[in-house]
Amino acid sequence: MSKFVIAVLVENKFGVLARVAGLFSARGFxxxxxxxxxxxxxxxxxxxLVVEADEKILEQVKKQLNKLIxxxxxxxLTDGEYVDRELILIKVKASGVTVREKIVSIVDSTGAAxxxxxxxxxxxxxxxxxxxxxxxxxxxxxxxIIEIVRTGKIALQSDK
Amino acid sequence: MSKLTGAEIFVKCLHEEKSxxxxxxxxxxxxPLADQIHKEKSIKFYLTRHEQGAVHAADGYARATGDVxxxxxxxxxxxxxxxxxxxxxxxDSIPIVAITGQVKSTLxxxxxxxxxxxxxxxxxxxxxNYLVKDVKDLAGxxxxxxxxxxxxxPGPVLIDLPVDVQIQKTEFKYPKNVSIRGYKPTxxxxxxxxxxxxxxxxxxxxxxxxxxxxxILSEAAKELTAFAKKTNIPVTMTMMGLGAFPGDNRLSLGMxxxxxxxxxxxxxxxxxxxxxxGARFDDRVTGRIDKFAPNAKVAHIxxxxxxxxxxxxxxxxxxxxxxxxxxxxxxxxEKKSYTAWHKTIEKWxxxxxxxxxxxxxxxxxxxxxxxQEITKDKDVIIATEVGQNQMWAAQHYIYSKxxxxxxxxxxxxxxxxxxxxxxxxIGKPNSLVxxxxxxGSIQMNIQELATAVLNKLPVKxxxxxxxxxxxxxxxxxxxxxxxxxxxxxxEDMDQMCPDFVKLAESYGAKGIRVKKKAxxxxxxxxxxxxxxxxxxxxxxxxxxxxxxxxxxxESISNMMHGLA
Numbered sequence: 001m002s003k004f005v006i007a008v009l010v011e012n013k014f015g016v017l018a019r020v021a022g023l024f025s026a027r028g029f030x031x032x033x034x035x036x037x038x039x040x041x042x043x044x045x046x047x048x049l050v051v052e053a054d055e056k057i058l059e060q061v062k063k064q065l066n067k068l069i070x071x072x073x074x075x076x077l078t079d080g081e082y083v084d085r086e087l088i089l090i091k092v093k094a095s096g097v098t099v100r101e102k103i104v105s106i107v108d109s110t111g112a113a114x115x116x117x118x119x120x121x122x123x124x125x126x127x128x129x130x131x132x133x134x135x136x137x138x139x140x141x142x143x144x145i146i147e148i149v150r151t152g153k154i155a156l157q158s159d160k
Numbered sequence: 161m162s163k164l165t166g167a168e169i170f171v172k173c174l175h176e177e178k179s180x181x182x183x184x185x186x187x188x189x190x191x192p193l194a195d196q197i198h199k200e201k202s203i204k205f206y207l208t209r210h211e212q213g214a215v216h217a218a219d220g221y222a223r224a225t226g227d228v229x230x231x232x233x234x235x236x237x238x239x240x241x242x243x244x245x246x247x248x249x250x251x252d253s254i255p256i257v258a259i260t261g262q263v264k265s266t267l268x269x270x271x272x273x274x275x276x277x278x279x280x281x282x283x284x285x286x287x288x289n290y291l292v293k294d295v296k297d298l299a300g301x302x303x304x305x306x307x308x309x310x311x312x313x314p315g316p317v318l319i320d321l322p323v324d325v326q327i328q329k330t331e332f333k334y335p336k337n338v339s340i341r342g343y344k345p346t347x348x349x350x351x352x353x354x355x356x357x358x359x360x361x362x363x364x365x366x367x368x369x370x371x372x373x374x375x376i377l378s379e380a381a382k383e384l385t386a387f388a389k390k391t392n393i394p395v396t397m398t399m400m401g402l403g404a405f406p407g408d409n410r411l412s413l414g415m416x417x418x419x420x421x422x423x424x425x426x427x428x429x430x431x432x433x434x435x436x437x438g439a440r441f442d443d444r445v446t447g448r449i450d451k452f453a454p455n456a457k458v459a460h461i462x463x464x465x466x467x468x469x470x471x472x473x474x475x476x477x478x479x480x481x482x483x484x485x486x487x488x489x490x491x492x493x494e495k496k497s498y499t500a501w502h503k504t505i506e507k508w509x510x511x512x513x514x515x516x517x518x519x520x521x522x523x524x525x526x527x528x529x530x531x532q533e534i535t536k537d538k539d540v541i542i543a544t545e546v547g548q549n550q551m552w553a554a555q556h557y558i559y560s561k562x563x564x565x566x567x568x569x570x571x572x573x574x575x576x577x578x579x580x581x582x583x584x585x586i587g588k589p590n591s592l593v594x595x596x597x598x599x600g601s602i603q604m605n606i607q608e609l610a611t612a613v614l615n616k617l618p619v620k621x622x623x624x625x626x627x628x629x630x631x632x633x634x635x636x637x638x639x640x641x642x643x644x645x646x647x648x649x650x651e652d653m654d655q656m657c658p659d660f661v662k663l664a665e666s667y668g669a670k671g672i673r674v675k676k677k678a679x680x681x682x683x684x685x686x687x688x689x690x691x692x693x694x695x696x697x698x699x700x701x702x703x704x705x706x707x708x709x710x711x712x713x714e715s716i717s718n719m720m721h722g723l724a
Binding site: 015019026059063070 | 288466
């Protein structure tokens with residue numbers, strides 16, 4: 001099993017996401033992340049999936065995705081050059097002044113931002129690729145992460 | 161322009177699609193549609209006795225005629241009763257359009273009475289499905305549904321139609337064309353790939369055509385037959401492909417696979433080139449996959465790209481319609497003698513024919529052969545149930561034309577054959593239609609005997625009655641030390657329940673019981689002579705097995721032959 005990044009361009013209609021997701025669930029594949037949104041054409045949605053799967057079975061899934069009436073195009077980004085981004089919000093414990101200062105300095109040095117400050121916590125926002133997000137999580141972990149929410153990866157093929 | 165109700169639009173669409181034969185069963189939320197069809201003399205509606213009967217009948221109609229089959233059910237339990245039939249059609253790529261009533265669109269999602277999420281339930285077993293929430297969409301959906309069902313690799317399409325949409329009014333305009341940007345099946349094969357196949361053939365000394373249901377679906381039997389004859393290449397067929405090539409031609413090896421002929425399986429294992437046409441290397445065909453056709457280069461012609469290199473790595477894929485590709489191939493075809501190859505095959509045919517013990521007992525194979533003999537000069541359609549009856553009918557009847565063999569291949573649905581035979585009889589009123597059945601499967605949709613009797617459909621039901629669920633019993637005999645768990649339907653035949661003759665009579669059909677070999681022929685003749693539906697209850701040799709047999713998961717070289 002290895003990790004794959006698949007982008008599926010589909011008709012922007014009800015039920016299409018369920019058809020796409022169904023092809024993975026029927027084979028017992030977990031979808032690690034999923035991001036869906038309208039494209040430059042409002043009738044078309046782009047679904048970006050990160051899945052862990054067996055390569056041969058994934059080949060079949062890609063063909064099945066193509067076979068869906070509502071699918072316009074399937075791109076497997078895994079092997080090519082692509083830019084990817086994910087947005088993450090991390091709520092981290094921050095009660096004392098020293099702790100807050102340390103978190104602020106981590107945030108400043110990584111290009112993340114603090115988007116909410118509470119009595120006992122701050123919420124940090126970061127947009128980046130898998131690598132930079134993972135690094136930020138590890139830097140903040142010692143302070144006590146209360147909650148994480150992430151959008152799932154979005155990706156576009158590079159023109160290079 | 162005057163406005164029409166959803167139900168009126170539905171009927172107009174059926175006319176536009178020339179699908180005026182409809183099978184179904186009513187219920188609360190489908191009454192507006194039923195009422196409209198009832199008013200229209202031009203639509204021939206058949207009321208079955210169970211929704212499963214309706215969907216299998218639509219499927220049998222589609223297989224026999226090549227047209228799209230249509231069935232209608234109500235919401236909830238009516239709709240879920242279609243599920244097995246929709247899956248049956250999906251696995252065998254049969255074009256049907258199934259319409260289900262749905263609760264009022266404002267109630268959807270509220271656990272309303274007889275509400276189920278039919279689009280959700282049938283998502284993995286339909287080629288496509290629709291929930292129509294606005295009557296303005298109905299005509300477009302109908303047009304797309306029929307288009308999707310019959311084009312490309314055909315399949316079932318479901319339309320879920322809320323009751324209020326059936327009543328709402330709008331202007332009716334039927335779209336002339338369908339344009340779906342994500343659905344453009346490839347029909348023309350790539351000429352370069354076709355030439356590669358022809359080159360592989362010219363280099364081959366042991367080529368074999370392996371032909372499936374796709375040839376029948378694409379109406380390519382004529383082109384295939386011409387190609388085989390022109391090139392002198394032997395042909396083996398999958399169960400779904402029976403009838404694609406004349407079974408009595410010297411080039412025919414009959415069916416391959418788990419219960420295929422020994423010579424077909426040996427030919428596959430010995431071939432140096434396999435040309436698959438509209439077949440999908442199903443596990444019942446290949447047996448153990450890494451031991452399948454070890455010496456062969458594989459060419460694969462199929463309209464569905466997802467079928468190519470799914471189970472077997474294909475060397476020369478050609479995506480497209482079998483008929484158009486075979487036409488191209490026929491232009492390039494050259495005759496070769498393959499003398500040694502044909503000699504080897506002839507030797508296998510002689511040494512390892514299909515056989516059974518031809519004594520004085522009633523053997524099912526003998527019954528099938530007698531049906532063949534007696535109906536030689538008639539247009540016959542053989543439908544089957546699933547199990548031993550199906551395999552004997554596949555092995556021992558010789559199919560010479562497409563659409564004369566109607567059987568649930570992919571899903572293996574017991575209870576399919578009889579309602580499918582009803583649909584076939586309606587589609588082909590001049591054909592003599594048989595349902596080859598077992599005593600188990602016939603009981604799964606026996607209620608349709610009322611449909612057959614009341615509509616004067618003279619389907620002949622041949623029950624190969626052994627008091628067992630025979631195919632499972634056979635596996636238990638061979639692989640489970642004869643522990644016949646759950647497979648004994650009658651401890652001895654005199655306790656057979658029900659009495660099929662009395663059952664037939666209670667429906668107003670004719671029932672004939674045969675216990676002796678000497679009575680087999682006359683019973684078949686009497687059944688044919690009888691105007692209406694007939695059940696012939698043959699009490700056969702109880703523990704007869706289907707041979708040859710490749711045990712599940714083994715190489716198809718490993719055949720059990722049973723008889724010495």
